Every structure is written in C-alpha cells, then in structure tokens.
Amino acid sequence: MASKARVQREKEKAAEKKAEEEAKDAGTPSTKKRAQRTTSNVFSLFSQSQIQEFKEAFTMIDQNRDGFIDVEDLKDMYASLGRDPSRSDLEEMLKEVHGQLNFTAFLTTFGEKLHGTDPEGTIMDAFKMFDGENVGYLEEEYFKDLLMNVGDQYNQSEINQTWKELPLEGGRIDYVKFTKILKGSNTEDVA
Structure with missing residues (x-):
C-alpha cells in the first residue's frame, strides 16, 4: 500500500516537472509556482510557535514519516485513541485533499477551519x-x-x-x- 502511494507521488512529481518545463518553454509561469504562491499565504496566518505546534501534530499523525498524512496514518492515529472508523470514513476525510495531506495542506486546512469559525x-x-x-x-x-x-x-x-x-x-x-x-x-x- 505504501509503495503504491510512493509510486503515485513520483508520477505526480514527474508530471509537475514536465508541466514546469512546458510552461518555461511557453513563457508562462508554472502551475507549481502558482500553487506555491497561493498556499504560502497560510504561513502568515499563524505565529512561529503556532506553526511549530502544527508541525508537531502533523509529525505525530504521519506515522510512517513519509511527509504525507494518508488513510493508513489516520487509521493508526484513531487506533491510538481507541477508535476504529471505517475505511470509507477515513477516505472521506481525505477526499478534500485528494487522498494525501502534506504539511502545507494540513496548515491550510487548519487555517480555513480556524478562520471559518464564528467571528x-x-x-x-x-x-x-x-x-x-x-x-x-x-x-x-x-x-x-x-x-x-x-x-x-x-x-x-x-x-x-x-x-x-x-x-x-x-x-x-x-x-x-x-x-x-x-x-x-x-x-x-x-x-
């Protein structure tokens, strides 16, 4: 299961690199750079100590230490809390982030949730x-x-x-x- 995820990430990286090269050839900014600009603003929402706390939480959840939170990581985290959600529930949780969650997406998700609460x-x-x-x-x-x-x-x-x-x-x-x-x-x- 972990090797499938790794292969998928490698394919995505290769596709990103190809898109960057094509964008460079066409004289347009790459989609990767645009994505970085839009997500980098999330770091301005939190203090350095808050970001560090989120990083520690992310690391605790990322059980296999691959830099992504996936279904297996969530399953392990819930098991440590004495809970056993169904695989479909776990997959539903990750649906918004296309099945995996890196730290920037994790931080963005919390930023949206924190700023989505009542004023x-x-x-x-x-x-x-x-x-x-x-x-x-x-x-x-x-x-x-x-x-x-x-x-x-x-x-x-x-x-x-x-x-x-x-x-x-x-x-x-x-x-x-x-x-x-x-x-x-x-x-x-x-x-």
Whole structure:
C-alpha cells in the first residue's frame, strides 16, 4: 500500500516537472509556482510557535514519516485513541485533499477551519449571555455544567481536554482570553 502511494507521488512529481518545463518553454509561469504562491499565504496566518505546534501534530499523525498524512496514518492515529472508523470514513476525510495531506495542506486546512469559525465578537457575545454580572469571567463549575448539560453536551474526556487550554484564574474562566485562544489570536493583546 505504501509503495503504491510512493509510486503515485513520483508520477505526480514527474508530471509537475514536465508541466514546469512546458510552461518555461511557453513563457508562462508554472502551475507549481502558482500553487506555491497561493498556499504560502497560510504561513502568515499563524505565529512561529503556532506553526511549530502544527508541525508537531502533523509529525505525530504521519506515522510512517513519509511527509504525507494518508488513510493508513489516520487509521493508526484513531487506533491510538481507541477508535476504529471505517475505511470509507477515513477516505472521506481525505477526499478534500485528494487522498494525501502534506504539511502545507494540513496548515491550510487548519487555517480555513480556524478562520471559518464564528467571528470573535459572536463567540464573545455567546459567553456574555451567561455572564450576568458582565465581568468577563464565568465560574469554573458553572461553565463545566453548561458544557455537560446544554447544547452539544461534552463528556468528561472532552471537558478534561478543554480544561488543558482554559485560562483559569481563581476558579474562574477568563472568557475573553479563552475566545482569543479559540480563534488563535494573541492573548497578550488582552488587558
């Protein structure tokens, strides 16, 4: 299976090289260079530390260390989480990226997802609905109760994962900082 993917990548590289040569002969910019220009903007969406975190996550998922996340990598990752999705589900996940995902595409996908979430103001307004005193904080236990009992209900594992990123201060959650974390904004800008 891995050798088929490798052969496919080699064919794609050869086709790209041929297209570049043809484009050079025709005096037009190559499609590869155009693709690089459009995807390179994704690096400006994130700080260097965020890019490094994404790279670490990508490396953890890329189990066979070939520089691409494919169905087998996803299968291994899900197995490590105690899950066993069907092959068709895994293939569906990768459909948008034509079956494989390199780091730039991985970063682009996350950039689109992060910037495709609700605007910061909308998230902030949602938190304010539960902040009766309008102080910018929610009590930890109250927020946990909301997550477990309202809307898309979180289980204990999801609560624990969320709490790893939560800006807790004296049993209270600073939802202004939390919104910045959710949106990938710089929390240092928050007074």
